[in-house]
């Protein structure tokens with residue numbers, strides 16, 4: 001038996017309009033044909049699930065209205081306003097989702113480059129500080145001897161020069177970070 005014939009038998013089976021013999025034909029075919037057997041299982045599962053769904057409470061007067069409609073010969077079609085509402089809602093949701101992705105999420109991911117830049121600045125800063133610290137240690141030991149001679153004057157000059165060095169390094173860092181950011185863009 002052809003798969004197509006079995007398919008129409010299956011449809012009748014789910015309509016509850018099938019003979020014992022025809023059911024047997026389906027079973028026999030499905031034993032040999034994997035595709036039909038799978039289709040049958042999927043369909044059966046779907047229909048069973050539908051049957052398990054709780055009955056929806058119909059608003060009061062609904063049945064009367066439907067009957068009225070049937071009697072008066074009105075055809076019940078889906079309200080175009082409702083369809084339009086849903087279409088617009090779904091479209092709006094899609095547009096919103098697209099905008100979120102294009103203007104918020106993707107730029108956010110791109111800007112995580114800032115994190116790398118900040119990290120670089122921190123590394124520069126650490127190098128600068130460790131450089132200054134070693135300078136201070138070297139200079140301090142020299143200075144210690146000089147302070148004994150020139151005291152406050154030298155100390156003031158030293159602080160000034162260290163401050164200048166720090167400021168210079170900071171400026172270089174800011175410049176490098178800025179240039180890096182420019183290059184990234």
Ligand SMILES: [Zn+2]
Pocket residue numbers: 002003006029033034035036037
């Ligand atoms: Zn088949």
